Amino acid sequence: MTDVAQLDAADPLAALRERFLLPEDIVYLDGNSLGALPRAVPDAVDRVLRQQWGGDLIASWNRHDWIGLPTRVGERIAALIGAAPGQVLCVDSISVNLFKLLAAALDLRPRRDTILTLRGDFPTDAYIAGGLADWLGPQRCRVHAVEAPALNEHLDERVAVLLLTQVNYRSGERFDMAALTAAAHDAGALVVWDLAHSAGVMPIDLDACAVDFAVGCGYKFLNGGPGAPAFLYVNTRHQGGVRQPLSGWLGHATPFDFAPQYRPAPGVRRFQAGTPPIVSMAALEAALGVFNDVDLNAVRRKSLALGDLFLERLAARPALRELNCITPREHARRGSQLSLRHEQAWGISQALIDAGVIVDFRAPDILRLGFAPLYNCFADVEAALAALERVMVNETYRDPAYDQRPAVT
Amino acid sequence: MTDVAQLDAADPLAALRERFLLPEDIVYLDGNSLGALPRAVPDAVDRVLRQQWGGDLIASWNRHDWIGLPTRVGERIAALIGAAPGQVLCVDSISVNLFKLLAAALDLRPRRDTILTLRGDFPTDAYIAGGLADWLGPQRCRVHAVEAPALNEHLDERVAVLLLTQVNYRSGERFDMAALTAAAHDAGALVVWDLAHSAGVMPIDLDACAVDFAVGCGYKFLNGGPGAPAFLYVNTRHQGGVRQPLSGWLGHATPFDFAPQYRPAPGVRRFQAGTPPIVSMAALEAALGVFNDVDLNAVRRKSLALGDLFLERLAARPALRELNCITPREHARRGSQLSLRHEQAWGISQALIDAGVIVDFRAPDILRLGFAPLYNCFADVEAALAALERVMVNETYRDPAYDQRPAVT
Numbered sequence: 001m002t003d004v005a006q007l008d009a010a011d012p013l014a015a016l017r018e019r020f021l022l023p024e025d026i027v028y029l030d031g032n033s034l035g036a037l038p039r040a041v042p043d044a045v046d047r048v049l050r051q052q053w054g055g056d057l058i059a060s061w062n063r064h065d066w067i068g069l070p071t072r073v074g075e076r077i078a079a080l081i082g083a084a085p086g087q088v089l090c091v092d093s094i095s096v097n098l099f100k101l102l103a104a105a106l107d108l109r110p111r112r113d114t115i116l117t118l119r120g121d122f123p124t125d126a127y128i129a130g131g132l133a134d135w136l137g138p139q140r141c142r143v144h145a146v147e148a149p150a151l152n153e154h155l156d157e158r159v160a161v162l163l164l165t166q167v168n169y170r171s172g173e174r175f176d177m178a179a180l181t182a183a184a185h186d187a188g189a190l191v192v193w194d195l196a197h198s199a200g201v202m203p204i205d206l207d208a209c210a211v212d213f214a215v216g217c218g219y220k221f222l223n224g225g226p227g228a229p230a231f232l233y234v235n236t237r238h239q240g241g242v243r244q245p246l247s248g249w250l251g252h253a254t255p256f257d258f259a260p261q262y263r264p265a266p267g268v269r270r271f272q273a274g275t276p277p278i279v280s281m282a283a284l285e286a287a288l289g290v291f292n293d294v295d296l297n298a299v300r301r302k303s304l305a306l307g308d309l310f311l312e313r314l315a316a317r318p319a320l321r322e323l324n325c326i327t328p329r330e331h332a333r334r335g336s337q338l339s340l341r342h343e344q345a346w347g348i349s350q351a352l353i354d355a356g357v358i359v360d361f362r363a364p365d366i367l368r369l370g371f372a373p374l375y376n377c378f379a380d381v382e383a384a385l386a387a388l389e390r391v392m393v394n395e396t397y398r399d400p401a402y403d404q405r406p407a408v409t
Numbered sequence: 410m411t412d413v414a415q416l417d418a419a420d421p422l423a424a425l426r427e428r429f430l431l432p433e434d435i436v437y438l439d440g441n442s443l444g445a446l447p448r449a450v451p452d453a454v455d456r457v458l459r460q461q462w463g464g465d466l467i468a469s470w471n472r473h474d475w476i477g478l479p480t481r482v483g484e485r486i487a488a489l490i491g492a493a494p495g496q497v498l499c500v501d502s503i504s505v506n507l508f509k510l511l512a513a514a515l516d517l518r519p520r521r522d523t524i525l526t527l528r529g530d531f532p533t534d535a536y537i538a539g540g541l542a543d544w545l546g547p548q549r550c551r552v553h554a555v556e557a558p559a560l561n562e563h564l565d566e567r568v569a570v571l572l573l574t575q576v577n578y579r580s581g582e583r584f585d586m587a588a589l590t591a592a593a594h595d596a597g598a599l600v601v602w603d604l605a606h607s608a609g610v611m612p613i614d615l616d617a618c619a620v621d622f623a624v625g626c627g628y629k630f631l632n633g634g635p636g637a638p639a640f641l642y643v644n645t646r647h648q649g650g651v652r653q654p655l656s657g658w659l660g661h662a663t664p665f666d667f668a669p670q671y672r673p674a675p676g677v678r679r680f681q682a683g684t685p686p687i688v689s690m691a692a693l694e695a696a697l698g699v700f701n702d703v704d705l706n707a708v709r710r711k712s713l714a715l716g717d718l719f720l721e722r723l724a725a726r727p728a729l730r731e732l733n734c735i736t737p738r739e740h741a742r743r744g745s746q747l748s749l750r751h752e753q754a755w756g757i758s759q760a761l762i763d764a765g766v767i768v769d770f771r772a773p774d775i776l777r778l779g780f781a782p783l784y785n786c787f788a789d790v791e792a793a794l795a796a797l798e799r800v801m802v803n804e805t806y807r808d809p810a811y812d813q814r815p816a817v818t
Contacts, residue, residue, distance in 0.1 A: 021459070021463045022463075023463075023464055023466075026466075028466060030466065030467045033467050034462075034466060034467045036463075036466065037458065037459070037462050037463035041458060042455060042458045042459055042463075045454060045455075045458060045688070046451060046454075046455065049446065049450060049451045049454060049634070049692070050430070050446070050451055052635075053443075053446050053634055053635055054430045054431075054432075054445075054446035054451075055432055057432075057435075057437060057439065057443060057445065057767060058439045058442050058443045058767060058769065059762070059767075060635065061635075061816075061817035062815040062816055062817050066635055066636075066817075067816050067817050068816070092501070092502075092505065092683070093501075093657065093682060093683025093684055093685075094683055094684075095655065095657030095658065095659075095682040095683030096501065096505055096655060096657070096682055096683055099654070099655055099682075103544065119669065120669075122658075122667075123658050123661070123664075123667050123668065123669065123671075124657045124658035124683065126669065126671075127656045127657060127658055127661065127671040128655070128656060128657055128682075130656065130671055131653075131654045131655060131656035131657075131671070132654065134652075134654070134656075135512065135544075135545070135654040136544070145669075170667070219684070225458070225462055225687070225688050226461075226462055226469065226470075226475055226684075226686075226687035226688065227475075227684045227685045227686045227687040227688075227690075228686065228688075229686060230683070243543075244540075245508070245540045245541065245543065245544040246504065246505060246508055246537070246540060247536045247537060247539065247540035247543075248502065248504030248505070248533045248536060248537055248540075249504065249531075249532050249533035249536055250504075252532070252536065255532075256772065256816070256817060256818045257772055258531075258532050258579070258771060258772055259532065260528065260529075260532065260535065260554075262532075262535075262536040262539055262540070273502060273504040273505055273508075273537075274501070274502025274503055274504030274505055274533065274639070275502055275503075275628070275635075275636045276502075276636045277635075277636045277637065277638060277686040277688075277689035277690075278634065278635035278636040278689070279454070279634050279635065279636075279637075279686075279688050279689045279692050280686035280687070280688045280689040281636075281686075283458070283688050353468070358466060358467060358468075360467065362667060363665065363666055363667055406471040407470075407471055407476050407477070407665070408470035408471050408476050408665060409665045
């Protein structure tokens with residue numbers, strides 16, 4: 001038995017791979033971008049289509065509790081992110097949810113005008129913050145993006161809300177939720193955490209960290225399918241007086257009264273706006289079944305072990321010396337991806353994909369390898385390294401076929 | 410052959426019912442709330458799940474053009490609502506889209522502060538307008554809701570945008586898009602039309618009416634499935650300088666550059682915010698295939714003929730005298746539903762459903778019957794009337810089982 005075969009044989013999570021439908025002939029290291037297809041999803045969706053929509057039609061809103069899906073799916077996610085019941089809703093996209101939460105946070109800090117955030121976080125966070133600031137006007141709101149080391153010095157009395165991503169999409173760096181939340185609170189500010197690259201792949205303790213607000217993604221490590229609805233978290237202590245601008249009918253206290261005046265629903269439900277995409281949400285609900293009986297501490301241990309193995313063997317291969325890992329090696333500061341910098345990163349990513357190792361690229365020079373411990377194994381790491389070595393030694397990344405970049409990278 | 414059988418035999422659209430999977434034992438008159446399941450949808454969705462997501466994984470964004478779905482589905486809808494290419498996007502929900510468009514319209518009329526709308530339109534429209542006004546502040550925006558006859562007198566120099574629904578969800582009344590748009594323009598205002606109850610069931614001429622903005626629903630007469638993504642229309646003449654506050658990454662000119670600064674995409678694509686729910690959108694795309702080779706003028710003729718038959722036979726049945734139709738009888742002023750008022754409307758709706766005739770109820774006293782000419786037939790009208798007569802004569806609507814109202818009515 002090879003050494004990686006021994007690691008896989010000893011892996012307590014190895015059997016979870018059977019919960020997914022993955023092609024046999026590839027190594028999939030892009031679960032940080034699009035999670036793999038859980039085996040239970042296609043049949044679950046087919047039931048929603050044929051039996052519920054097709055058979056029970058409009059009655060399904062009650063009979064199959066479609067109306068309860070945003071809270072029901074929200075509660076399943078809550079259990080994965082350290083949130084007691086009543087605080088998480090599955091709804092809309094991260095972008096739309098950030099708009100709601102940043103507006104809500106500013107409203108709770110009427111004498112402060114600043115959204116403080118980090119340079120280099122996923123662009124939609126800054127774009128949405130900027131869009132909100134533009135519409136509220138410079139008298140009311142500005143966005144201030146700073147480098148990480150300067151964060152604390154900028155946490156002043158103007159900061160209404162600190163917007164942070166727990167794991168950076170590009171570098172894979174993980175930030176300290178407990179410490180940064182406490183620092184924000186010490187400065188009188190609120191926090192919004194973006195969990196896009198952390199939910200489902202590590203334990204998260206929103207309640208224990210006294211986080212105010214959070215958003216996250218349904219289609220990465222939660223495996224909910226392409227563009228799966230996102231989620232948001234509103235800490236119970238803010239639910240009494242919080243307001244949000246996208247006051248659509250499903251956030252009304254009694255939407256089916258069709259009352260002329262808006263009256264927000266109690267609790268987190270007021271963060272719903274329009275009618276949710278039931279088919280996509282049902283796919284996510286079925287996908288979350290994968291996490292039944294799974295210990296996220298074990299997931300985190302395996303995630304780090306996969307990364308450690310990769311880093312150790314990367315260093316041992318002279319041919320891979322040019323690939324500079326920008327992800328912190330320290331466990332506490334690492335998410336579940338490794339990011340390698342190389343000026344030919346685009347060509348390398350394409351050559352790896354053509355060799356059956358699915359990774360991705362972030363402009364201008366980053367190769368990302370995501371480790372999804374529910375379906376990746378230690379043999380995947382070795383296979384990825386072997387392929388990477390062939391690509392670098394043979395310089396197959398110089399193939400002119402890679403000169404044209406497609407719409408999505 | 411009975412008379413309704415003759416009408417069905419002569420119906421040029423009769424064969425279209427075969428494009429849907431409908432239970433045999435019911436009469437479905439609620440396509441105005443949730444359209445029936447098109448036969449092509451389950452297999453199309455299964456391909457998206459197993460072959461695209463499961464098989465091609467992340468590569469599907471390019472290989473199966475997931476990234477193009479919002480514009481591709483938008484263009485299919487455009488052909489149904491009289492919009493030349495480049496103006497319609499399938500995205501988010503009506504609620505979220507109204508927020509974007511009302512904000513955009515106000516921005517185009519910086520010296521005007523009023524969103525003028527009608528009392529009694531679908532609540533989310535007023536709720537969203539009110540939410541936007543609250544966040545812009547009373548110095549910048551107010552919502553003024555008036556009765557229809559008073560609309561013209563309130564179209565003054567304060568009105569930035571007139572927000573109207575083409576067919577009222579409750580009464581089924583249809584408004585004159587050409588005349589009201591012209592009146593708004595004469596007053597220097599813009600218009601946003603909500604097509605939720607008209608798109609897919611009658612010809613609509615957004616371009617010919619010089620409409621500024623519109624939204625509509627994917628899950629009613631477009632049959633896209635529960636909570637299917639909505640659509641929005643932005644007339645080409647506004648696309649140069651228009652701004653919207655939900656400036657998420659997919660509305661960026663080059664989202665995969667991951668640039669720090671937001672730069673809106675050219676044209677209507679800047680109204681995208683976050684990643685769209687691909688599975689729900691793929692269901693809608695497959696559903697729209699139903700409209701291939703269908704003439705919306707013929708759909709409209711059949712819709713009115715179904716309604717006319719219902720009204721004629723309703724009047725001829727003394728037992729149904731208490732049911733007062735509040736929908737205008739005049740063709741030009743009628744959508745594709747009939748609304749009957751009765752103080753026992755809730756019980757009547759439930760008794761009809763229990764008798765296999767699926768209708769719905771709008772508080773406090775409206776029974777709605779929607780006619781979907783793609784799958785309803787003239788025999789459905791006769792069956793509904795016969796069931797209604799039995800319910801009224803036997804007073805089965807008084808069943809105590811109907812005392813409890815479920816979450817969704």
